[in-house]
Amino acid sequence: LKDVDTTDLRFITGNNVRLRAGPSTNSEIYDELVLGQVVTVLTKKRNWIEVMCEYEDGKSMSGWVFTRYTAKFVK
Numbered sequence: 342l343k344d345v346d347t348t349d350l351r352f353i354t355g356n357n358v359r360l361r362a363g364p365s366t367n368s369e370i371y372d373e374l375v376l377g378q379v380v381t382v383l384t385k386k387r388n389w390i391e392v393m394c395e396y397e398d399g400k401s402m403s404g405w406v407f408t409r410y411t412a413k414f415v416k
Contacts, residue, residue: 347413347414349381349382350379350380350381350382350413350414351379351380351382351390351392351411351412351413351414352377352378352379352380352411352412352414353374353375353376353377353378353379353380353406353410353411354376354410354411354412355376355410356375356376357373357374357375358373358374358375358406358407358410358411359372359373359374359406359407360372360373360374360392360394360402360404360405360406361404361405361406362404362405363405364386364387364388364389364391364405365389365405368405371402371404372394372402372404374394374406378394380392380393380394380406380411381393381395383403385408386405388407388408388409389405389406389407389408390405390406390408390411391403391404391405392404392405392406392411
């Protein structure tokens, strides 16, 4: 099995972590992410990261989550 590059991947460390339109708690909520969900990091801004979420139906959505509710994979 080839090593997966997890550099840009994070997993969600809380339940109902809000995926938002922008890096602010005042931004519109797009979705709620679940514990253990894997997201891809696009950009960072202070305490927020912009992530891409892939859904089972093949669709994807990007939005912002508070960095505190994410964790890096440890090898």
